Amino acid sequence: MTTTSGSHISSHGGGSQNVQTGDGPQYNNNDKGHQFNHNNFYGTNIKDPIYEEAERLQKEKEDCLRSLSYQNIDARKIDISSAHPTTCNWLFNTEQFQQWCQRIEPSSHNGVLWIKGNPGTGKSTLMKHTLQYCEENIFQKSIVAAHFFNARGDSFEQAPIGMLRSLLYQLIRKESSIYERFIPLFRDKQQKHTQWAWREPELKNFLLSETQCCPKPLVLFVDALDECSESHVRNLVRFLEDLSIKAKIALNICLSSRHYPNISMEKHLELVVETTSEHDKDIITYAGDKLTKIDEQIKTEVLQKASGVFMWVVLVIEMLNRAYDEGQLEAMHQLLQEVPSDLDEVFLTLLGKYNPRKQETLFMLQFVLFTERLLKPEELYFAALAEMKVHVGPWDPAQITPYDIRRRITHSSRGLIEVRQGGTVQFIHESVKDFLVRNKRLRILDPDLGSDIIGRSHERLRSCCMSYMTTQVSQSATDRAQIIALGNQYPFLGYASTCILSHAELSNSVKLAQFLQLLNDNPLILERIRQFHNTFDTDSCMEYIKGAQLPHMLAHRGLNRLMKILLEKEIDVDAHGGLFGTAIQTAVAANKGEVVITLLQNGANINLQGGILNTALQAAADHNHSEVVAILLKAGANVNMTQGGFAGTALIAAALKHNSEIMTMLLKAGANVNAQGGVFGTALQAAAVKGNQSYVAMLLKEGADINAQGGIFNTALQAAASEGREEIITMLLKEGANINAQGGFYGTALQAAAAKGKKDIVEVLLEAGADIKIQAGAYGTALRAAVSEGHKTIATMLLKEGEKVYGKEDISGTALDTVVKESEKAIKDMGGADVNTRGGANCTSSQATIYTGDDDGEALLELVGKWDSKSDYFSTALQKAIITNDDEEIISVLLKEGVNANTRNIAFKALFKGIPKQGKDLMGVLLKGEIRANCQWIFDTALCRAASKGMEDFVAKLREKGAKFNTRDIFFSYTLWEDSYYDVYRILLENGADINTQNYRVEMEVEPQRRGVYIWLCLAGLMLGILSMFMI
Structure with a gap:
């Protein structure tokens, strides 16, 4: 409903109520009878336009915040253990902290405090405690935001883009002025793209701009920088240093990381956790509170051997308490003397002790280490049972409770795997992952892995997935509801079906050719994988639609190694099936350049048509994959193929996607600028619809026919009019566009503007000589279009224009005239x-x-x-x-x-x-x-x-x-x-x-x-x- 600010008259008595919210009067009568609403005829009292606008803006803000958020945005902070009572407070009395928070001599440190420490020293707990303390006691008038990196989490938790989205999400929620400056970016994205995601550079630029103009001081906490890749760490440190140097407001940044990688920042305050005596006192406090048997000598020995590593203390105290619980009081001192002081050696001791479930322990560690995604506890549990050849049938939560599952995981992993907030499993600390990977410790624990630990581990997981799907799950399912129900009964089914091929790609097995042959020759197994994948893979942008064959699945996943092995067999590389028709189109749409090259090298027809995007080149342009476009053009793709697809040609697809780079590539390769096809007919019409003035200018310069007819809007001018693109309309008219060209859905540009309520465009077109009397299109005339869509102002404008040009009697019909001229009267009696x-x-x-x-x-x-x-x-x-x-x-x-x-x-x-x-x-x-x-x-x-x-x-x-x-x-x-x-x-x-x-x-x-x-x-x-x- 079109609403504008204006007078608001509301009577709550027994008489009529009049509320002016649109282009014309609206009547709402609470007594019996008809109610007339000129804009929509809803027959109900309309909402206050101010309220409606507030609702719209609130929804927009929620959508904006949602675009920044992600599933585990707060998970790491929640998972981190809170500081033990009376510990961590020592930090607030240190010289470094006081200088940082009070901004003493800021030019010497640029407001940056960097807390460093060895693995397991408790840096994350210290950061969480510091964040809470600062929010409550120091920076109440500042805007505070924090991000906690997590190498064991999902991709956003590990990457800079996740940090940027997290920080901005918090800043926008806390300060309305930041939101007001950010919302234009969001609106621009929404307007230009159907599907989009925030990119790292644009969020960095915005955050940098906020350090120049934010009305309040900013305080940023970033924990565990080292849990990114080394290249990410270096880039992040440079970015954060850049923020601190260029800031024109009070900006405080608190970082934490290990000592490695060794990355320098010219100006900052530094504090090393394990070298402070106060940190040692925290260890004594924790040990005294957690030890079942209070023994001063043991507390002293724990402090000496811990070397400031809190994780070592936590694990060893657990071992000591277990010995005490078993009645071995005298063994506690001996155990403490025997346990190594190195954290890695403690892990080895835990895993090397007598363990009748050693294989289950190793499998759980392998699975969490090499998983394709975060695992749920029940997935890990039932996968382990399947690997141990235990057949349990459908899961009955009443018999095997979530508590039972957690206990089994904790016991079998020797306490090294935990269930995190949000219901997924992870190692208790990043140092566990380091331990397993470093110095081939996993091979020491399991000599059967040989020299290729990674390849053998993925082969074990591939085999487990295959076994679970083919032996553990005997029931069949056909529709989505049945498959979901089956997944609830067999919790590992979802992971097995969506990740089996990815594990196969990384496997070192010499039997992969045999595995692929089994899938290719057994449609029942392949169909089961396809069905399960379509149901459980919620992260994928495509589905393995019915008819998709193994090459399409490999292409979609980008599994180039498996594709090469499969192509060694005699298979049809151009076989049709699935959403995108051919394997090469599927690879193109998924932006898997290596697979595209492999398929071309093995004879794939680059110009074969079919599927939802018709050709590989059109698919690449439609998905904005410029590198793949370059590969295809180099390989001889027909740049002027116009036999189908939504866009019709690759050039039109690029124009629709606002991609000037691909448009330029295609034009240089000989694309016909006037080639017709698809819904919009020509590239010029597509560019006009999208409202990109520079693209329209580019196409006109390349020789685009300004009056070419075809497509849903017939001409570029009608397309621009329907979307209210005034600058483009002016450009097209200046270049000679026929203002009265007829055809397309709306018939004329004037009718399009009238139907869509584009008052300014109607005025421009009338001034340029648009003929009001032309009968064409779905509405018949521009006047009928305006009236039918409730645009009274435009209808009145057209009537006046018609009377001026043609005379009153020649233009107005009784019904149209009545609607426009008598809309101020309520319809009392139509019977x-x-x-x-x-x-x-x-x-x-x-x-x-x-x-x-x-x-x-x-x-x-x-x-x-x-x-x-x-x-x-x-x-x-x-x-x-x-x-x-x-x-x-x-x-x-x-x-x-x-x-x-x-x-x-x-x-x-x-x-x-x-x-x-x-x-x-x-x-x-x-x-x-x-x-x-x-x-x-x-x-x-x-x-x-x-x-x-x-x-x-x-x-x-x-x-x-x-x-x-x-x-x-x-x-x-x-x-x-x-x-x-x-x-x-x-x-x-x-x-x-x-x-x-x-x-x-x-x-x-x-x-x-x-x-x-x-x-x-x-x-x-x-x-x-x-x-x-x-x-x-």
């Missing part, structure tokens, strides 16, 4: 008018009754039999009820009384618009009313609309109603290109839809109600809000 009167926004009186909110279902029964009369926009009362009302009772009455719900305009407009407008409840009513799922005018309306909106439930319901899943044009609605709709793709494909159907390239016709208009509507009518007529 006496001819129920079949057509024209204007209300079409017939029975439609107007529903349109204006009369909920007297019985009164409407008198009009049965007349409801199917047609009009130019809304065809029937039922359609009107569906699109404009939220009253299921009225719709149910209409259906019950025999209204023809399958007339072509109902099938097209009511279902087409009703699905997203009213949601699942309304669709349930419609389906109960026996609307034929395949009622077609030109295409399968309901199915196409449900698919295009990503409504998986209704695609399935329409399937039950008998919808034809192989209807042509079903795949080419733009919104299906979004990742969120892969579930819909899956249902369509798995029910026999032909992804290679290419009958979507239909010539546009000028006549407004011909098939071209509506087929193109199906193709891209929902794109980026272009067609508001059919949007929510």
